[in-house]
Each structure stands twice: as C-alpha cells, then as structure tokens.
Amino acid sequence: MSFLKSAQALKPLFDRVLVQRLKPATQTVSGIYIPEKNQEKLNQATVIAAGPGVIGPNGDTIPTSVQAGDKVLLPSFGGSPVKIGEDEYLLYSDKEILAKIEN
Amino acid sequence: MSFLKSAQALKPLFDRVLVQRLKPATQTVSGIYIPEKNQEKLNQATVIAAGPGVIGPNGDTIPTSVQAGDKVLLPSFGGSPVKIGEDEYLLYSDKEILAKIEN
Amino acid sequence: MSFLKSAQALKPLFDRVLVQRLKPATQTVSGIYIPEKNQEKLNQATVIAAGPGVIGPNGDTIPTSVQAGDKVLLPSFGGSPVKIGEDEYLLYSDKEILAKIEN
Amino acid sequence: MSFLKSAQALKPLFDRVLVQRLKPATQTVSGIYIPEKNQEKLNQATVIAAGPGVIGPNGDTIPTSVQAGDKVLLPSFGGSPVKIGEDEYLLYSDKEILAKIEN
Amino acid sequence: MSFLKSAQALKPLFDRVLVQRLKPATQTVSGIYIPEKNQEKLNQATVIAAGPGVIGPNGDTIPTSVQAGDKVLLPSFGGSPVKIGEDEYLLYSDKEILAKIEN
Amino acid sequence: MSFLKSAQALKPLFDRVLVQRLKPATQTVSGIYIPEKNQEKLNQATVIAAGPGVIGPNGDTIPTSVQAGDKVLLPSFGGSPVKIGEDEYLLYSDKEILAKIEN
Amino acid sequence: MSFLKSAQALKPLFDRVLVQRLKPATQTVSGIYIPEKNQEKLNQATVIAAGPGVIGPNGDTIPTSVQAGDKVLLPSFGGSPVKIGEDEYLLYSDKEILAKIEN
Numbered sequence: 001m002s003f004l005k006s007a008q009a010l011k012p013l014f015d016r017v018l019v020q021r022l023k024p025a026t027q028t029v030s031g032i033y034i035p036e037k038n039q040e041k042l043n044q045a046t047v048i049a050a051g052p053g054v055i056g057p058n059g060d061t062i063p064t065s066v067q068a069g070d071k072v073l074l075p076s077f078g079g080s081p082v083k084i085g086e087d088e089y090l091l092y093s094d095k096e097i098l099a100k101i102e103n
Numbered sequence: 104m105s106f107l108k109s110a111q112a113l114k115p116l117f118d119r120v121l122v123q124r125l126k127p128a129t130q131t132v133s134g135i136y137i138p139e140k141n142q143e144k145l146n147q148a149t150v151i152a153a154g155p156g157v158i159g160p161n162g163d164t165i166p167t168s169v170q171a172g173d174k175v176l177l178p179s180f181g182g183s184p185v186k187i188g189e190d191e192y193l194l195y196s197d198k199e200i201l202a203k204i205e206n
Numbered sequence: 207m208s209f210l211k212s213a214q215a216l217k218p219l220f221d222r223v224l225v226q227r228l229k230p231a232t233q234t235v236s237g238i239y240i241p242e243k244n245q246e247k248l249n250q251a252t253v254i255a256a257g258p259g260v261i262g263p264n265g266d267t268i269p270t271s272v273q274a275g276d277k278v279l280l281p282s283f284g285g286s287p288v289k290i291g292e293d294e295y296l297l298y299s300d301k302e303i304l305a306k307i308e309n
Numbered sequence: 310m311s312f313l314k315s316a317q318a319l320k321p322l323f324d325r326v327l328v329q330r331l332k333p334a335t336q337t338v339s340g341i342y343i344p345e346k347n348q349e350k351l352n353q354a355t356v357i358a359a360g361p362g363v364i365g366p367n368g369d370t371i372p373t374s375v376q377a378g379d380k381v382l383l384p385s386f387g388g389s390p391v392k393i394g395e396d397e398y399l400l401y402s403d404k405e406i407l408a409k410i411e412n
Numbered sequence: 413m414s415f416l417k418s419a420q421a422l423k424p425l426f427d428r429v430l431v432q433r434l435k436p437a438t439q440t441v442s443g444i445y446i447p448e449k450n451q452e453k454l455n456q457a458t459v460i461a462a463g464p465g466v467i468g469p470n471g472d473t474i475p476t477s478v479q480a481g482d483k484v485l486l487p488s489f490g491g492s493p494v495k496i497g498e499d500e501y502l503l504y505s506d507k508e509i510l511a512k513i514e515n
Numbered sequence: 516m517s518f519l520k521s522a523q524a525l526k527p528l529f530d531r532v533l534v535q536r537l538k539p540a541t542q543t544v545s546g547i548y549i550p551e552k553n554q555e556k557l558n559q560a561t562v563i564a565a566g567p568g569v570i571g572p573n574g575d576t577i578p579t580s581v582q583a584g585d586k587v588l589l590p591s592f593g594g595s596p597v598k599i600g601e602d603e604y605l606l607y608s609d610k611e612i613l614a615k616i617e618n
Numbered sequence: 619m620s621f622l623k624s625a626q627a628l629k630p631l632f633d634r635v636l637v638q639r640l641k642p643a644t645q646t647v648s649g650i651y652i653p654e655k656n657q658e659k660l661n662q663a664t665v666i667a668a669g670p671g672v673i674g675p676n677g678d679t680i681p682t683s684v685q686a687g688d689k690v691l692l693p694s695f696g697g698s699p700v701k702i703g704e705d706e707y708l709l710y711s712d713k714e715i716l717a718k719i720e721n
Contacts, residue, residue: 003125003147003174003204011203013168022621035716044621058677059161065124067699071621075698080178091201098709100629101621106250106307113279116271138297162264173287177249183281183304194304207378209331209353209410217409219374265367286384286407297407312434312456312483312513320512322477368470389487389510400510415537415559415586415616423615425580471573492590492613495524518640518662518689518719525691526718528683575678595693595716606716
C-alpha cells in the first residue's frame with residue numbers, strides 16, 4: 001500500500017537533501033532520564049541522500065554541496081517531513097543547509 | 104461534451120507532470136476495514152505523463168526530471184487537480200516533485 | 207462602434223493565447239436537460255489564436271507552445287475575458303496553459 | 310502654462326505605448342440615444358505613439374510590438390491616464406497590450 | 413550649513429533624473445486669478461540633470477534616456493523631493509519618466 | 516571592549532558606503548540659536564569610506580560610484596546607523612545614494 | 619549525543635559566515651560593574667569560519683569576502699544562532715556583513 005519501503009529508496013530530485021535529525025538526548029550525562037517534553041530538539045542531522053544538483057546560470061549543473069553520510073547543521077525552520085515506517089526524515093534544499101559538521 | 108476521454112490524451116506543457124496519487128489503504132494489515140475518514144492521504148504518486156521541459160538560462164531545453172511510470176514523492180501542498188471520468192489526477196511542476204522512489 | 211468584428215481579427219501579442227472554453231453539457235447522457243446553474247464549467251478549451259512568443263534569456267524568440275485548433279486544459283483561475291458579439295473568449299499566457307489534449 | 314499642446318508632442322520612452330480608447334457607442338443600432346451612465350467602456354484603442362523599446366537580456370533593444378495607427382485590445386485594468394486639452398489618453402507598457410485587432 | 417548651493421551642484425547617480433515640475437497656472441486664460449488650492453498640479457517637468465546610466469545585462473552602461481533641458485511627462489506618483497533654497501525639485505529613476513514632450 | 520576605535524577603521528564590504536550626515540544648523544543666519552527640536556535634519560552627508568563594489572551581471576566588479584570625501588544627497592529613509600564613540604555614522608548601499616553634490 | 623564538539627568543527631556552506639559576537643562590557647572604564655540588563659549588545663564580531671562562496675552570474679565561484687580571524691560589523695538584525703556547549707555563535711550570509719573592522 002506504499003511505494004516507500006525504506007529511506008534508501010528515496011532519490012531526491014534537483015538540489016534536495018534527505019536528512020535524519022539527530023535524536024535528542026534521553027538521559028543526562030549523569031544517567032538521569034529526561035522526560036520527552038524536556039528533550040531538546042537538535043538542529044544536527046545526518047544526510048541520507050542528496051539530489052544531483054540544479055542547473056546554474058551558465059547551463060551547467062551545480063552539484064549538491066553535501067553527500068550521503070555528511071553531518072550537517074539544519075536551519076531552525078523549514079524542511080518537508082517524510083515518514084517512512086516509524087522513522088521521520090526531512091527534505092531540505094541544499095541552499096538551506098547551514099554548515100557541515102566535521103569531526 | 105468533453106475533449107478528455109482518458110489520461111493518456113493529456114500532454115502536459117513545459118515542465119508540468121501529470122501524476123496519480125497512490126490510493127490510501129482501505130484495510131489494516133490484519134484485514135480490518137478502515138473507514139474513509141480515517142484513511143491517510145499518501146504523498147506518493149505514479150507519473151502518468153511529463154512535459155518536454157522548460158527553456159534554461161542559456162536557451163537550451165532542460166528536460167523534465169521524471170517520466171511516465173516513475174514513482175514519486177509529492178509535496179504536501181500544491182498541484183492542480185484534473186478529473187477524468189471518475190478518476191482524480193494532479194498536475195505539478197517538475198520542480199515541485201520532491202523525490203523519485205526506486206524499488 | 208467596435209473594431210472587433212470577429213475573433214479572427216484578434217492577433218494576440220507575445221505569448222498570449224486566445225481560447226474559447228468548451229460549452230458545458232446542457233443535457234445528461236440520457237437526454238434530460240440540465241438547468242444552467244447545475245451545468246459544470248469545463249476547463250477545456252479550443253485555441254483560436256496564439257501570439258508569436260516571447261524573447262528568451264539568450265535573445266531568441268521562444269515560440270508559443272500551442273497553436274490555433276489545439277485542444278487545451280486551462281487552469282482553474284486566471285485568463286482575461288474578451289467579449290466579441292455574444293461570444294466569450296479568454297486570453298491566457300502560454301505558460302498558464304496546463305496541457306494539450308490529443309485525441 | 311503647459312508644455313503639452315497635442316498628443317503628437319508626446320514621445321513615449323522605453324516600451325511605453327500611448328493609446329486613445331475607442332469612444333463608447335452613444336446610440337443603439339436603431340438610433341436610440343444611450344444615457345452616459347449606460348455606455349459600455351470599451352477595451353479597444355488606437356495607438357497614437359509607441360516608444361523605441363527596451364534593452365533585452367543580451368543587450369539588444371527589443372522593439373515595441375505595436376506602432377502608431379494599430380488598433381489594440383487593452384487589459385481591463387492599468388494604464389496611466391494623460392489629459393491633453395479635453396482629450397483623455399492612456400500610457401501602457403507594450404507588454405500589457407493584450408492583442409492587435411486587424412481588419 | 414548646507415553643501416547644496418544650487419540645483420546645478422547636484423549630479424544624479426546611476427539612472428536618476430533631477431526634474432523641476434512645471435508650475436501650475438495661477439490665472440485663467442481670461443486673466444482671473446486661481447486660488448492656490450484650485451491650481452492643478454501638473455505632471456510636466458523640465459529635466460535639470462540626468463545621471464550617467466546603469467549597467468545593463470551584458471555589462472555595458474545603458475545611458476539615461478533623457479538629458480538636461482528635456483521636457484518630460486512624470487508619473488502621478490513617486491519621485492524623491494529635494495529642496496534647494498526655496499525651490500522644490502524631484503529625483504526620478506529614468507525608467508519612471510513616462511514620455512518626452514517635444515515641441 | 517570595542518574593536519571600533521575610529522571611523523577610519525571601518526572598511527565597508529561590497530557596495531556599502533559609510534557616510535556622516537551634515538549637522539543641522541544651530542543658529543539662524545542672523546545668529547539666533549535654534550532649539551534642537553526645531554533643527555532640520557539634513558539629507559546631505561560626507562562619504563567617509565566606500566566598499567570595493569559588487570559583482571555585475573557579466574562577472575566583473577562594478578566599482579562603487581562615490582568615494583571618501585564626496586558630498587552626497589541621501590534618501591529620506593534607510594541606512595544602517597553605526598555609533599563610534601559619540602559620533603553617529605550611516606551605512607548605505609551605493610545604489611541608495613541619490614546624487615553627488617559638487618561645488 | 620551531539621555531533622558538534624567545537625566551533626572549529628563547523629564548516630559553513632556557500633557564502634555563510636560563522637561569527638562570535640563581541641561580549642558587552644561588564645564594567646565601566648572606572649571599574650564599576652554594569653548589571654547584565656544594562657550591558658549594551660555590540661554589533662561587532664570575530665569571524666570563526668567562512669564558507670567557500672557562491673556561484674556567480676557567469677558560473678564562477680565568488681569567494682566569501684571575509685575570513686576566519688576578521689573583525690566585522692554585524693547588521694542589527696538577522697543571523698541564525700548556533701549554540702555549541704555554553705557558547706553562542708551566529709551564522710550570517712556574507713552579503714549581510716556590513717563592514718570589516720581593521721586596526
């Protein structure tokens with residue numbers, strides 16, 4: 001009843017980027033459980049898939065600036081939610097992604 | 104009294120894409136019927152026809168990125184509804200389609 | 207008292223397209239007359255005349271994508287009404303026409 | 310006390326077009342006088358003067374698509390009114406003129 | 413206490429045009445004085461100075477289309493007022509000037 | 516506690532222009548003091564520093580049209596105030612500056 | 619539970635610039651402590667990291683105009699706050715940065 005079996009089946013178009021937001025901490029560093037309403041929503045995410053890019057002003061394709069596996073910083077608004085099974089994903093335009101996070 | 108005999112007769116212009124939305128599940132996996140008001144509208148669709156594309160910044164045609172038969176993820180808003188007989192279709196701009204769904 | 211004797215005298219400029227909307231059915235398939243307020247307005251139209259096109263990004267003219275005689279699907283809003291004698295016509299921009307209808 | 314002695318003195322700039330709207334019929338075809346408040350405003354006009362055109366995307370001038378003497382169809386809104394003596398004229402951008410009317 | 417000694421000292425930048433509006437008639441043609449509140453504001457003006465122009469789409473300067481001494485027709489809104497001593501001037505963008513008035 | 520020791524330390528980016536507004540007259544020409552609330556805010560300013568310019572449509576830098584020391588006419592709105600010590604400065608985009616004032 | 623260990627791990631994309639705002643003075647010059655609500659928010663900041671730039675109109679990358687270590691003047695609005703540990707940072711587009719502050 002759904003074409004979508006897994007996030008891997010999603011191939012973003014243009015410069016869209018499919019990300020999965022980092023889950024908020026459910027315990028404090030000292031091991032105390034944090035109730036769900038107090039868990040802080042994080043703007044950090046892992047890129048699951050990235051589109052091929054968009055056509056630039058001189059007709060060439062501008063490749064997307066992030067790729068699958070990259071850790072990224074999300075803006076605090078925007079993104080189109082996509083639900084696959086029980087998991088929540090988000091689609092952003094490449095231009096909306098604020099920064100890569102390198103280790 | 105109508106020029107439109109079938110969806111096959113519709114040839115979208117520019118980068119427009121004619122899609123048919125996936126019908127929502129009418130039974131649960133265990134076979135219980137879901138009343139219509141509880142059926143979840145799906146953002147998944149099959150491409151019926153796609154336009155030839157639009158003129159890009161350097162004068163060349165940018166071909167539409169999806170084609171008839173593709174499974175796609177629709178945005179949660181937008182699209183122009185087209186009724187043919189009893190069937191509902193939607194026209195989107197290629198740029199509005201979020202992702203292809205591959206199997 | 208009017209320059210406009212017939213629709214044939216109208217030569218749309220740029221990418222404008224003059225269309226005549228398909229008249230709604232006035233009888234059911236079984237021959238019963240439908241009162242005017244119940245007649246469904248159709249978004250199908252015949253192209254009467256099309257402009258030469260607009261100048262594209264590299265200076266060339268992009269020809270209009272439909273021509274006189276084409277059957278087309280109109281968007282559900284927009285268009286400038288033009289009355290010639292007792293007949294109603296509509297002017298659309300080429301880009302607003304959703305699709306051609308082929309037989 | 311006015312620089313403007315006649316419509317002929319006005320030289321529209323860029324793609325502006327100076328038009329004079331067709332006067333509404335003041336009698337019915339059978340010769341009965343129509344009171345002014347019942348006279349229908351017509352969207353037909355005669356071009357009095359047209360500007361030289363605007364600079365297009367590749368730096369060339371795109372000439373105005375109508376010229377003095379052309380009969381044209383006006384949109385139902387817009388235009389800058391210009392009064393010269395007792396006569397009313399209108400200035401439109403070339404792109405706003407809907408169509409030429411040929412005989 | 414002011415850098416501005418005369419209108420001649422003002423050198424408009426880009427495609428800006430400094431104009432002085434034609435003063436409204438203060439007497440009727442038969443010599444009767446018109447009270448100030450009945451004097452009709454005129455949209456006619458004399459160009460005092462014009463800027464060098466703006467950079468066009470291909471990198472060349474598009475020269476301003478009017479020059480000092482030209483009589484012009486102003487739009488009925490817009491323009492930045494500039495007061496020099498007791499005189500009122502207006503700055504318009506070249507593109508806002510409707511037409512030249514030739515004698 | 517501040518990086519900003521003097522206006523000379525500010526190097527505007529792109530086509531931004533740092534100006535200092537002409538102080539309003541505090542005495543009449545005959546030597547009578549004007550109370551502060553009656554002093555007229557002047558739209559005249561001296562350019563303190565100007566940015567290098569912006570990238571134009573063909574990839575070249577369009578140099579800023581004013582330079583340090585120029586007297587200019589400001590628009591009656593806009594500008595970002597910058598306070599350095601007790602002095603007030605304003606940052607405008609080059610395109611917002613109305614005119615140069617030459618002596 | 620966070621990908622973000624330090625500001626150094628953040629690599630801004632496109633023309634985004636990561637800055638740290640100058641901390642407001644907590645004492646007067648004569649050594650008196652200023653209560654937090656009276657401390658003046660400063661629009662001066664140090665650039666921590668800058669993105670590679672954006673694609674310009676002719677397809678080349680326009681490099682970001684500031685780099686790590688630069689002192690800059692921020693606009694009084696805008697910027698996306700990023701919290702790393704206890705420190706607050708801000709992401710601006712390069713075009714939003716008003717000026718460099720040189721010593």
